[in-house]
Amino acid sequence: MxxxxxxxxxxxxxxxxxxxxxxxxxxxxxxxxxxxxxxxxxxxxxxxxxxxxxxxxxxxxxxxxxxxxxxxxxxxxxxxxxxxxxxxxxxxxxxxxxxxxxxxxxxxxxxxxxxxxxxxxxxxxxxxVQPYLEKTLELSRRYAEFFEYEHVADPLIARNDYGMTVGTIRPLFSQLRDALVPMVEAITSKEPTGAFTIKKHYPADKQIEFGKKVITRLGFDWERGRQDYAPHPFMTKFAHNDIRITTRVNENYLGEALFSSIHETGHALYEFGINEAYEGTPLHHGTSSGVHESQSRLWENIVGRSYEFWTFFYPQLQATFPEQLKDVSLDEFYCETNKVSRSLIRTDADEVTYNLHVIIRFDLETQMLEGNLKVKDLPEAWRARYQSDLGISSPTNANGVLQDIHWYFDHIGGLFQGYTLGNILSSQFFAAAEKEIPNVRELMKQGDFTQLHTFLQNNIYTHGRKYTTDELVKRVTGQALSIDPYVEYLQNKFSMIYPQLRK
The missing domain is CATH 1.20.58 (Methane Monooxygenase Hydroxylase; Chain G, domain 1)
Structure with a gap:
């Protein structure tokens, strides 16, 4: 042998x-x-x-x-x-x-x-791009025909989230939507008091400089990685010691470059942490799209948008942008950073509405694959779903159906469900970390992310693709995939910002 x-x-x-x-x-x-x-x-x-x-x-x-x-x-x-x-x-x-x-x-x-x-x-x-996308849809259906399936999207989903199907995802998304819609309606029915706007002018070079300080503190290894610019931020790996992340900068919105950098760093930390002995084999990758996304969302949201995180970093951010933030308190900044609103852009969406963006995309791509939605009708279907689900609709396609790269660089189908699966798993994994590191949030206030990183490294990253998603979740959390920790996390966090959520 x-x-x-x-x-x-x-x-x-x-x-x-x-x-x-x-x-x-x-x-x-x-x-x-x-x-x-x-x-x-x-x-x-x-x-x-x-x-x-x-x-x-x-x-x-x-x-x-x-x-x-x-x-x-x-x-x-x-x-x-x-x-x-x-x-x-x-x-x-x-x-x-x-x-x-x-x-x-x-x-x-x-x-x-x-x-x-x-x-x-x-x-x-x-x-x-419409004729190209019509060809992509044809090719995506042809890909599915190489396999046996219950639903035409199942082979496409399996490419990124092996073991998941339309039959398992639809009920999960429906359950989550039922929990989120009332939460969104309650929050947006009343605007928070004392909010300022972080949509001021923030020079690009200073944004990048501050972002690099942040991701370095989180554990990004500059000897093994680098950061560049791209229209749609992404992470890629060429080798164990060559991992790239990208970001994009909006000088009139502070959060775009910073949170996309933290997000892609979460992906990079996963890849940095895989057992080096697996390099050159199919084990030297993340378990699935959902597990990979759980790490980018854990670092971006549970850590990067937490009060504890900003207790440490906000004084440094104020020093970087003294004029823009001189009259803004930590509490005001935290509330604004976590402001919930009905928005058009998935990548800029808050934690509460984000999954509604994903569910819309999942439904639309499934309808296209089923033959129930033609590509030429996609822009209008997109606007209609945003109006019905989020109460907002974009007059432009750039902020609508053209905003994401996924359908224009890969198959149609199986590309978006991982984001919501990742959100769900991020809370399960962080809850497991809190059990092992009870003072993890106090450490975050001090800018110490080492123990959290080590927990994730030892329990998730090092294994690469050794275990399936279901196996890994049970090993780390002792439970099967569940939306309960995620809904509880959202309820606890946002009820502190929005009193109307308090029971």
Whole structure:
């Protein structure tokens, strides 16, 4: 078995490096590539994707995995060797169902779609990207047809949140929506007193300088990572010691760069923390979209928007922007930072309304896949859902259907549910951390995030993909996935800001 495992690792390492090379080109496309390079970049990515898929579906790899799977029955389920064989076999079985011609076609198409989206968003013109998106929908349905499924979106969901289906997500989202809508209505029925506006002029260079201080304190390793700019912030990994995050700056809104930086740092901390011995294998990634998002949302919201966090950082922020914040108290800043409102932009949404944005997207993409919504009707359907669910509607597509990159750089389907799953899990994981570190919030007041980081590192990050989401949640929290800790967290936090929520 040891000899076969060495052969397996060698094969998997080649696949890993091809994936990393593709990620480098995608990072460059999202940051520095000239717009006219889109067609060539699409061809380059298509070639790499074809090579990656060819290696990942090599029949020799399949035979090796079959032999190892039989021999692995004698291994402990928790052993690294058993996990490597198990996860590699799962990936192989998935990839061999998809034709290499389809993979090459899809990658080439999405590279062109991304550039069309950038142009459409800038010009607020959905018609520029509409034909590309219609092709993406066709390709997304074709992808699903490679698999057996109960719902056409299930194979697409499985790409990012293995084990989750439309059948499991819809009831969960419905339960959460039932808890959130009354909360939103109660909060927005009365404006808080004493609020100021953080939408003043904050020079970009000072915003970035302060943000770097913050994420350094949280644990971002500048020897292994870097930060750049992108129209839509993201995190990517090329290797264990080469992890990139991006942000965007709005000089008239303090929160955009700061919280997107903290958010992407949460993703990066996860990747920094995976067991280095897993590098070059499929274990060297996060468990799922939902678990990954739980870390970005935990650091961005539960930590970064907490009163304890700002008890430490607010004096430093005032020193950075003395004119803008000289007459603003900590309590006023905290309330404004956590202000709940019916807004248009998902990435700028507060914690209470955020999941309604996600549920809208999940419903719309599911309807498109089902054939119940045409792409040409998507902008109007988007506006109608925002009006009915959030009581607000955008007159522009740039702040509507064009605001997110997801459908314009990947499949339609299975891309948004991870955000809400992540919110739910972030509270479960933080509650588990509080049990082990009872004074964790006092430590946060002192700017000490080391023990929290260590808890997450030891219980989540180090395992990579060794465990499924369900297995990991039960190991860390002792419970199955539940919305209860999340709803309790929101109720407790926002009832302190909005008296009308107090029972």
């Amino acid at each position: 040891n000899e076969k495992l060495q052969v397996l690792r060698a094969r998997l390492q080649e696949i890993y490096h091809l994936h990393s090379a593709k990620a480098i080109l995608e990072w460059d496309q999202g940051t520095f590539m000239p717009n006219l390079g889109a067609e060539s970049r699409g061809n380059q990515l298509s070639v790499l994707a074809g090579l990656h898929h060819h290696r990942q579906t090599d029949p020799e790899l399949g035979r090796l995995l079959e032999e190892l799977s039989a021999e692995a029955e004698s291994l402990s389920y928790d052993s690294d060797e058993a996990a490597l064989i198990r996860v590699a076999k799962q990936d192989y079985d998935t990839e061999t169902k998809v034709s290499p011609e389809f993979v090459a076609e899809f990658v080439s198409h999405t590279a062109k779609t991304y550039s069309a989206w950038v142009k459409a968003r800038k010009q607020d013109d959905f018609s520029i």
